[in-house]
Amino acid sequence: MPHYKLYYPDLNARGEPCRMMFALAGVEFEDFRMKVPTSTKDRNDASYLAEPKLEVDGIVMNRNVAILRKFAKEHKAPYLTFPVLEVDGVKIGQTLAIVRYLANEFGFAGPDNLTCAVADALCDQMADYVLANLGWHVVNKGFVDGGDVAELYEQYFVPARGRHLPFFEEALSKSSTGWFANTPDVTHADVFIAASIEWLQKLNPKCDSFFDGFPLLAAHHKKFFAHPKLQKHLAQRPEVDY
Template sequence: MVHYKFTYFAVRGKGEFIRQLFALAGVEFEDDRFSLGPLGRAVSRDMEKWGELKKTTHFGQLPVLKFDGKELAQANAIAKYLGAEFGFNGSNPYEAALLDSIGIHYDDLFKACRPFYLSWHQISEQPMEEAYKVAVEPGRDEFFPPISKFLQESKSGFIVGEKVSWIDLLVADHCETFTRYNSHYLDKYPEVKAHMEKVHSIPAIKKWIQTRPDTEI
């Protein structure tokens, strides 16, 4: 049996949807987390441990997945690999490519939200409310219209194809983060809100959410 070790910080961020992939597939994994303190830095012994690990990773970043003596970095690459292994990367090459295109589209949203994340981690002095208005909302309104169209055309309620995919988990977790912060985040995108609720009602995902370490972001 393959031993998977998934290393990321003790936040949801760019790691939670990958953890949910394991839960969805019913595959055990080592959930290796580095605690974060003020300024988004790993705390105490975790800082020293991360400093040593950082030198050995492909890009000096997390998340990292290790298995069978191999290492894979970058969240979407990890998710695509596991999605293909576990059956959540579309039903054919075209669907897999569509999922990949949405993942690239999502990267623009994640970058747009960066000022908010910096504010939350106390790296930036910009108030979170201001960062939300000037960064998150414009990013949201660029990202979600195409996603809404995918969902309007979907017969399954998932973004692409007839079954849940790694992209569904990624988008739903993003929505959870920002609807926690602002309950009106998805008011203009009812299809997306329904999608988040659908994904989070999948029994394996629902159980994971109920039992995981809870973090705001």
């Protein structure tokens, strides 16, 4: 059995789909969580304020970005981003590359290439949805200073939800099993979509209404988080900001 080590901040976000893949497969891995300040108290600490800010493409980012970039260089992260999965010394970057690798390794990629392609496409669509919220997210969580959070929510989050969630509702309407690729059990699409929605729900100030108008997606979310093989992980994972 290979030695797996996952590098990600002490958050769910993009790291959680990877952790869930290991949980569903019942495979042990080293969960290396980097500490980054998320609370106002932490961000007022003298050691945090001593960190320089980082400019990315002309935008001044907050100190967390600089801290993560330092971690990335220290741990030789491909593309200087996280998550990173290390497999017997080989480091793989990019969330979906990791999720797809684990799906193929652990048998969650579907029974054939066509099913796998359907699941891949759904993952890519969810990645597009997450990215569509970026203009609001970076201000909402303090990665970038300035901007009216409420206005950005209406500008980015609300239309993105209305534009993207119908695609997932339609996919589930064609499934007889309740899983996205119409498989007997989960594929990586179910994992990535459910974990990403959990992340977006935690960020959303109106999370109770997130599934309004999308009953099949709501049922899928409930079914996924009730999966027997996921319960130990859910019970033991730390409480985090998002």
